[in-house]
Amino acid sequence: MEANHFYRLMCRIRFFEELVLEKFPSGVFVGTTHTYLGQEANAVGVVAHLRAEDIIFSNHRGHGHFLAFGGDPRALFAELMGKRSGVCGGRGGSQHLHWRNFYSNGVQGGIVPIATGMAFAEKIKRSGGIAVAFLGDGTLGEGVIYEAFNMASKWNIPVLYVVENNRIAQTTPIELTLAGTIAGRFQAFGIAGEELETCDVLDVYQAAGRWVAQVRETQSPAALILHTYRFGPHSKGDDTRPAEEVARLWEVFDPLKVFSRRLSAQERAAIEAEERERIQQAFEAALRDEYPLPSELGRLGENVLVPTSSSLMSGDILTLGPSFNEGRKQASGAAGGGKGIGENGVTVVHSLNRALRRALAENERVYLIGQDLLDPYGGAFKVTQGCSTEFPNRVIPTPISEAGLVGIAAGMAMRGLLPVAEIMFGDFLTLIADQVINHIAKFRWTYGEAVKVPLVIRTPVGGGRGYGPTHSQSLEKLYLGVPGIHVVAVTHFGSPQDLLLHALWQDEDPVILIEHKSLYPLPLFEASDPDFEREVDWTALGYPVYTLRLRGAPPPILSLIAYGYAAELARKAMLQLAYREEIFCELVVPTQLNPCESKKLLESVRRTGRAIVIEEGTLTLGWGAEVLARLAEQALPSLLRVARIATADCPIPASPPLEKAVLPSVEAIVQKAIDIL
Ligand SMILES: Cc1ncc(C[n+]2csc(CCOP(=O)(O)OP(=O)(O)O)c2C)c(N)n1
Structure with a gap:
């Protein structure tokens, strides 16, 4: 492939993502987005080696992979807008794409066994196709990927795992979550591979060429570990890194800058102008497109x-x-169950936040455990904001390991602590099903009441925000009818603070606390409601x-x-x-x-x-x-x-x-x- 084409593709991704971030606040896009700014060389260098029969399984940060694969920017913009002309007709949004042999999904980890299985099928069919699965460093926290590595190695499955280590997962730096090394994780399963510290697309291209060829020839898995940098926020406006640190990344590690030194000023200007125009046109066309019925x-x-x-x-x-x-009566309905302490004029999210702070202050046994809970971020929906500042040793940031973190919290609860675990989206309640149903809910009864598991699992649920199929569900019914666990739903008709504290202080049984995202900003019901x-x-x-x-x-x-x-x-x-x-x-x-x-x-x-x-x-x-x-x-x-x-x-x-x-x-x-x- 002509090397200048790499520059063209990297510009396409860069300008696409910049426009996404610029236009998001105007409300033209739905749900959320995770831009690929800074990582362009990875997608372009790897995807260039793939053939029509090969498969790509991408993740939440997939726009770059899609555009490098040859995906249409207009269809991608339209998908982000929820338009009929979108990649999936507007059904999926940013994180759920499928076109030709390109797939993406927004639940961390789960794509790895699926990509592995697809590659296995290609091998069985002798199609000659291989699969490439892209995953971030944070996703190395998901246990299910190791199950996939094991089988891929054992069964010689032709899949290339590309780890894009941008050294941060949402707001959590890799130092807080990774034990050992990334390479060591693959070595443990006998999977060969290479690590690369570069932002030059030609380096990525060469290394990817070696490993794609190796996977094809040996019909076995391999790993390519790309140490890279994320220049933009995790999603939009949620970057917790100091501005100077991010500015330095742009200065030193920009793959576009590195490559552009190889081009004449005219070549560079021409490519940039064309790609800028292409992206602008694509955006405007998508804007004109219609919503589906x-x-x-x-x-x-x-x-x-x-x-x-x-x-x-x-x-x-x-x-x-x-x-x-x-005949209006004066408020007489609030016989208890009204508002908790100091809740005049507060919203549901504030009320829950107060509950957590009070719990931490009043009882040393209380611990908060979950993903991205630390300040200044304070949790994806800000329910834990301020907690880690006030109680630095009792707010525990975890890897992206829902089953693992809930299991650990359950163990803490069984040994006398009062943990509150946060599952970032209720959609991921699926990942803790075995922990909840076969362990946590059963221990007390099974062990003849000799133990109890006073664990509260909080999770935001619900749609209405355009987050698409895997971030909008209300899956609590999966746990209804399971003996041994309370499932409790927050309401603004009472005090969320009191509800959460009751769930915690009952100190007996595990509780799943359902918090609808659309309730968070609502003020609490006033007993004096007209x-x-x-x-x-x-x-x-x-x-x-x-x-x-x-x-x-x-x-x-x-x-x-x-x-x-x-x-x-x-x-x-x-x-x-x-x-x-x-x-x-x-x-x-x-x-x-x-x-x-x-x-x-x-x-x-x-x-x-x-x-x-x-x-x-x-x-x-x-x-x-x-x-x-x-x-x-x-x-x-x-x-x-x-x-x-x-x-x-x-x-x-x-x-x-x-x-x-x-x-x-x-x-x-x-x-x-x-x-x-
Ligand atoms: C199972 C699951 N848990 C949590 C999330 C929320 N989430 C989306 S992206 C992300 C961080 C992923 O980090 P990493 O794998 O390093 O990829 P990066 O975002 O850095 O590209 C998190 C926690 C999710 N989508 N899926």
């Missing part, structure tokens, strides 16, 4: 509930007219159940039952139904999902005769299905009609109109209420 959700979108009544679309929140506000009055009751395990009614409204004829953020949708629907349709509901908001306790729900349905259960997990076999089964078993004969609203049984797309179609909405609740009445 809900009808384009495809095979898995067939059961999506599309609201039919246009009169009910996208109404703003309305406050009730005076007739419904007559429209709603609130009643609080408690489960046997001491978790609150809230019932909300419209002040001064006629008796309710419909129960809305919802937890987490779905309860906020239900609250808005309640206002619309009352104001526009004169349909009066009461809203029951449990916080304890597992073990499932239905007393308050039954009481409500016995009063109203009708129920809609709303949740953000997928519909089939969800929490709502269990609740309705219990109502059917126990509330008859007073039960007249029931219905469920949930996320459709479809992956959650990144594209805004598609995501909106899949997730539960205020309009869907209103429409369903009208339908069943």
Whole structure:
């Protein structure tokens, strides 16, 4: 390949990523992004050796790999915007790409065994194809990759593992997480390879050539370890490194600068001008492209509930007219379960943060453990902000090892500590399933009550932000019905602080605390709310159940039952139904999902005769299905009609109109209420 073409591709990646960061704040892109600034030489040098039959499996930082593979910048921009012309029609967003033999996914580690399996298949088929898996240094914390290395070596699988060691994972420097050496990890499995400390694409090209050829010839795995630098933030605006350090990287290690010395001034200017123009054109074309329609959700979108009544679309929140506000009582509902200490005017995220600080201050047994918890970053959603500054020895930053960190936290809990583990996205609850189901939830019972595991696992869940299929889910149902663990959902109708502290101080059983991302910025419900009055009751395990009614409204004829953020949708629907349709509901908001306790729900349905259960997990076999089964078993004969609203049984797309179609909405609740009445 003509060497100047390397410069062209590196410029394409560079200008693409710069424009992404520049335009992100304007709101044209959805979800998130991880730019490849500074690492351009790696993708270009490696991908240049691949043939049509070869496979690339990339990760969250995949734009550079995609563009080096020949991917279309317009399709990539469009994917980041959630447009129909995107690489995956807007379903995946930045981290979930597939075109020809290029694949990427945003869950660390999991791609490594998959790429290995693909290479195995190519070997079995004798296609001559090999696979290349790109992974970051932080991903070396995921245990599952070692299982893949072992099998790849044992079974002689033709896969090249390319580790891009940019020396930092999100905000955590490699020194805090890597024991031994990167090369040693491969040596342990008998995998040959080479390490390279360079930002010159020609060096990468030569080394990659040797190892791609070796993998092809020997039909065995190899490793290429590229020591490199990330020039941009991890995602956008979240760089915790000192500005001078980043400026020095640009100065000394810029692969474009290094290569451009080989070009004449004219050659360089011409390539740069062409690529800049190409990227600008691609961006503008993508901007003009259309969003997909809900009808384009495809095979898995067939059961999506599309609201039919246009009169009910996208109404703003309305406050009730005076007739419904007559007879308004002074706030009497907050019999405990209201707001925690000093919570006037705070948001859900602040309330949770206060809980953690109080817990650390009040009890030396409390430890926080998880990824990127240290200040100044303070956790991906800032729930732990300030904790490591105040309690430096009791906030433990971990590698990207969900199963490992939860296992360690469980061990700490069994030996007398009170750990709070954070799983950065609820989607990664899948990675801890074995730890939770086969270990943590079972120990106490199995060991004849001789041990307890007082571990709290906190995790943000939910969609609505365009994060796409693997960062938007509400997967708590995976743990519902598992004996031995409490699953508890934060609500802004009570005190998240008190809820978290109750989960911690009960000091008996493991708890998974579900925190919907869209709740974080919401202010806590005030007992003096002008429209709603609130009643609080408690489960046997001491978790609150809230019932909300419209002040001064006629008796309710419909129960809305919802937890987490779905309860906020239900609250808005309640206002619309009352104001526009004169349909009066009461809203029951449990916080304890597992073990499932239905007393308050039954009481409500016995009063109203009708129920809609709303949740953000997928519909089939969800929490709502269990609740309705219990109502059917126990509330008859007073039960007249029931219905469920949930996320459709479809992956959650990144594209805004598609995501909106899949997730539960205020309009869907209103429409369903009208339908069943
Ligand atoms: C299983 C899992 N845990 C956590 C995350 C959140 N996350 C996304 S990227 C990232 C850092 C990855 O670091 P590294 O592997 O070094 O790659 P880099 O970002 O430096 O390219 C983290 C923690 C994730 N996507 N998947």
